[in-house]
Amino acid sequence: MNFLKTWFGNFLRSRHTAKHFGRRALLETVAGRGLSQPVPEHLSRDLLRAARDDLSAALVQLDSHEDGLSAPEAAALLEHYGPNEVEHEKPLAWWLHLWQCYKNPFNLLLTVLAVVSYLTEDAKATIVISTMVVLSTLIRFVQEGRSSRAAERLKAMVSNTATVIRRDLGTEAAEVAERYFEAHLHTRRPPSRQEVPIRELVPGDHVVLSAGDMIPADCRVMTAKDLFVGQAAMTGESLPVEKFAERRASSDSVLEQSNLLFMGTNVVSGSATALVVATGNRTYFGMLATRVTATDRTPTAFQAGVNSVSWLLIRFALVMVPIVLLVNGFTKGDWMEAFLFALSVAVGLTPEMLPMIVTSTLAKGAVLLARRKVIVKRLDAIQNFGAMDVLCTDKTGTLTQDKIALERHTDVFGNSSEEVLKFAYLNSHYQTGLKNLLDRAVLEHVELQTELKLEQDYRKIDEIPFDFERRRMSVVVSERDDHHELICKGALEEMLSVCARVRIENGEGPQEHALDEAMLARVLEVTRRLNEDGLRVVAVAMKEIPASPNAYSVADEADLTLIGYIAFLDPPKESAAPALKALNEHGVTVKVLTGDNELVTARVCSQVGLPADDVLLGSQIERMSDEALAHAVDVHQVFAKLTPLHKERLVRALRAKGHVVGFMGDGINDAPALRAADIGISVDSAVDIAKEAADIILLEKSLMVLEEGVIEGRRTFSNMLKYIRMTASSNFGNVFSVLVASAFLPFLPMLPLQLLVQNLLYDISQIAIPFDNVDSELVRKPLRWNPGDIGRFMLFFGPVSSIFDIVTFALMWFVFKASSVEQQTLFQSGWFVVGLITQTLIVHMIRTPKLPFIESRAAWPLLLTTAAIMAVGIFLPMGPLHDYFKLQPLPLLFFPWLVAILLGYAVLTTAMKKFYIRRFGWQ
Incomplete structure (x- = not known):
């Protein structure tokens, strides 16, 4: 049980989340833990020496110069030290990924069955089960690999840079310029400032910092002017800390040094030049990253939702599987066979394709969003994108043209x-x-x-x-x-x-x-x-x-x-009014949070169709209690003259009211609100700290682009919900049918091998779900995780399939006389076909609230995969491979009965669907 709990609770955070474990997540984790982790002594010693040495000694220690490094020197140091990246941002090795794709309950249970089959000298079962293990592992390995590579390409489209001071040596033009400055201006030519990717910074570089910049590495301050740095994530201090060029700390604590800057913190105000002391994993931040794992993070709403559904199935399995074992053991007398059958039922209840389906669906959504100029930094942010019902945004550049x-x-x-x-x-x-x-x-x-x-x-x-x-x-x-x-x-x-x-x-x-x-x-x-x-x-x-x-x-x-x-x-954008209308039609309320004054804000808002008769000011918010603000955030739509803390407080108040809040911002003053929101949205031209805090980056600052992204997020979520509903209801129905059959039949209703093959084929039929169409009605309103709805759905639709399973049992027993141990293969073949086809048909029946195939048709990939699996299901007992799976050809008279059963199943499922929609709705 503990093993299952660990796997289900953390599968999203194992490979997938660790691969995309960004700086924002680590900072949140570090802040929550209060930096209790010890840092290696050599790191503290090196940083303290950099703080205590005078500047010239620090330059010598790092082989740097007063006017910075030259390009060749920087290139050589980059080759020596490697890129300025922390370890957790690197992808897993392919063999570790392959191992993680294998080590799930489905494959481990199959491996146990394969070993037992081998020990009992059942070569055919051993080969078939081993093939299933290889197939399921490779399918997930290939799909997740493609998804991760797509996500990495998208992340690479958004990169932060640092301004460095470099000496241009070795070129004729540089030498001519140097001579001119010395001869005519009686001074040395100032070194050039260049924008370089943060990953290319090296120890000894001189970086130029100003308000809004992320500190790109551990640095020693060289010059500072009113420099205040926000380092709450490192020290827990809520207020910015002033930094100086000289050392003013008497303490030997590294974090209390007044002339040291640390990777991952940010400049709140002021300016400075700083000497890079350490990069990558050798930074204070990097050392902490090696000690803080992704599994220590608090699950997001998305992860918690998936985990709750998984636990629903686990609890069901923990109750049903022992019952199946006991019923079959006592009624059949063969406890080993009963044990293997119960294991197979456990596999059937395991949503083994859930990690692959979730990852593939999210990655496909991210790729489609990228085509709409929306870059997803964290894949699981897509679900929050679709669930968002309040969007808080600034005025400048969003409602206005950003061409002041x-x-x-x-x-x-x-x-x-x-x-x-x-x-x-x-x-x-x-x-x-x-x-x-x-x-x-x-x-x-x-x-x-x-x-x-x-x-x-x-x-x-x-x-x-x-x-x-x-x-x-x-x-x-x-x-x-x-x-x-x-x-x-x-x-x-x-x-x-x-x-x-x-x-x-x-x-x-x-x-x-x-x-x-x-x-x-x-x-x-x-x-x-x-x-x-x-x-x-x-x-x-x-x-x-x-x-x-x-x-x-x-x-x-x-x-x-x-x-x-x-x-x-700054005139309004022509697209602002229609974009606001479209967002409102899709259930997203837009609220304007701006530092500008109320008169300008009201004028712009009225021009784009936002009611701005009653603007709430920052000064009024300061005087409000939390209870008063909770009421005000729902009543007002426009807030003006806000400070960064006002914006953060408004976002938190909206979340406390149960809203899923998106915040769109691009300035340093937006960073607190971006972190406080369910989903932070920024733009590629934003300051570093805003891009780091955001989950979604827009390559075009437009609400119209955002509206398209919201709809795509809902499509992605809807497709994931389809798989979970199908799996939960189908599994419940199958186990209920197994219990009924086990209680009354003198033999197993299906052999463990057959049950496993059926389960694998059914899972393969759903590989195309990420590519399915979604009804337009399903994306009109925000979509949220509702585990209770999944459980209710399972209880309503699972027994429908059981009714027709029992009809099939009666058909095989009374019509085709498969009522003895000698005729069990015919019985098992009949239920194998009916069970697989009804399971596959349910994909189309409950993928939409409409009439399937008539009012709403699945995408071609899903149609083809389900049709192919149905054909394989009929071929296995009818074709030359039936002996391998211990099946036998069915009489031709069986197929008219099969058509009648399928029609009845479709009619009853449609009727149940209409009743369910009238009673509970359809998310």
């Missing part, structure tokens, strides 16, 4: 101002953090680069990076080396909180006016009108300060002068 244009640049009273544009350009040009769409729109005014004489008149002094609490960022520049100017831009309310004055243009030149209540009211009125026009407003402020050698900080963002606004237009 700088529409206006005005002074504080709304008049066009070139000066505001110039200050905004300086801010966007000199910032080194995460450049968003607004910055790119400003930087499209390339003419300002020449007009402002950036190279001659301006020099960057410092930067105060953006974060989601302040919602603003600043740069400090020196104008003609005369004075420093702090230029700040950001969200209006946050900017007004640090401004003391406004600059007003008039005929006598610019003048400054105190930001009193009257002026504040006028400012808010001007920006409100801009918002009502659908424009997103960013305020620009500045102040002149004396030149100072000290670094600048957030404290310097005070006593600023508001000089005006830059306003952006």
Whole structure:
């Protein structure tokens, strides 16, 4: 029993899940375990040495240079250290995969039967049973291998890169450029920045980090500016930790070193350059990965659903198989034969093809989704995709065109101002953090680069990076080396909180006016009108300060002068309205969660057909209790001015209400909500942390693509549900029939060998289920696992087949006189044919709530496989191989009776199906 429990409970997490065991899953596991696993002493020693050494010593230790590695040096180190990947992300060796495909209860029980047959010198049974073991193992090995290769190809389409600093040595062009810099600019040519795949990073590389980046390896900080790193998954600290170039920790704990960064964590705000110390399995993360196995993970809703169905069949087997053994042992007197027959019944109750069917169906769904520009990172996320009934999404780029244009640049009273544009350009040009769409729109005014004489008149002094609490960022520049100017831009309310004055243009030149209540009211009125026009407003402020050698900080963002606004237009997509309508028709409610203000959000939402009369703000959410929020999330559809924690709280509130929640986001501020959702959805252009947290990656940021993906997810789930229903009801009916026959017949109703062959043929007939058609009605609403429904379905449809099995018993006993031990082969042949054909016919009868073959027809692969298996079922007793299977040819008069039995079976099943649908519905 424990063996069966282990196998059924973990088959999804054995080969399949371990192969796709991503960084997100490992981080969740590590966080849950609190890092109790010990890390090898040599790793701690090496990391502590990197933290304690001065920077020059660390560079020497890693054979690196002040200006980074050259391309040849990096290539040689990559050859030496190998790719920057952790062990759990590698596929299993083919021989391990083959072993895992073999070691299931079905094959092990068959092996036992083959050994017993060999010991009893039954060569034919030994050959047949051994062939069945080989066939079932190879079928699963080939199908899962194809599925996994397809999944790996899809995952390879989404790759993260890191920005590294490399020295361009060895080329003539590089040498010419170096001489030019030394001769004319009296400095060394700066090393080039390159984007390289994270897997190609090597120890000694210099990486450039900014907000939203994943830390790609274990690193020593070289330079840092307001660098805050989220490392909750490694340490359990919920708040970001500030990192510095110098060591400030007195503790010898590796994780407490203030100048070390760890693979798998992420930059929340600020910027840095860092020296790669360790890669791959030699990182802290990689060492933990070798100690945390996939079987330690909490099962997903999908895995829990499959496990519950498997346990339903196990409990049924644990009750029925001993009864079959005892009944046959006492009535027939041959306990060995009764034992083998009971083993065969146990095999019949084992859903042995479930792993292969599930894996193949999910992989096929992933391939079809890829054709629709949807990449599945975790195969079992497809089920959640189909079950999703609430989709939370940002506004920008999803409802809007994601092509933001700088529409206006005005002074504080709304008049066009070139000066505001110039200050905004300086801010966007000199910032080194995460450049968003607004910055790119400003930087499209390339003419300002020449007009402002950036190279001659301006020099960057410092930067105060953006974060989601302040919602603003600043740069400090020196104008003609005369004075420093702090230029700040950001969200209006946050900017007004640090401004003391406004600059007003008039005929006598610019003048400054105190930001009193009257002026504040006028400012808010001007920006409100801009918002009502659908424009997103960013305020620009500045102040002149004396030149100072000290670094600048957030404290310097005070006593600023508001000089005006830059306003952006991001018009709605033409496809947004029809996509929202299509999602709603398929049972998916779309909720907008945005950091933008309520006026712009409401304007865009009204243009795409979303009700936005009552927008819930982040400030209101903060004051709500969990009970109040639980009510609000269902009532409201649009939420604005949200922080990352607001989004996460909303997602969790929706899940607590029983919804299956998808969250679509692409920024660092979306990462907490992506992790909190049932299914995280991001885009290929998203920041690293968003792509890592997501389960699904869209190659095109469109709700229409998402709607197609939801439907495909439901088709995939529906096909898996077909197999489980068929297996459960068919197995229940067979065992019930076996019990009836065993109680009244003087011989076994079917030999163990025949029962096993019948079971194998039936399973082969269902290999094509992943390729079956799905009725459009079945994908209109979200689909969820419901183990109780499976059990009820089994109880309703299983006995239908038993009725016709009993009719067959009576037919063979009374009409064809197969009522003695001498005539048992004829009896067994008749039930073998009827049992196999009715089992195969049920595939078509309950694959759809409609009339089979008339209102709904199966896909050609399924039609061909089931027809072929039916033909084989008739051929085995009628053809030259009947002796091998201890069968005999049936009289021709049997076949009209067979047709009548099949017609009656089809009619009764259809009637039961209509009754069941009226009473319980059909998922």
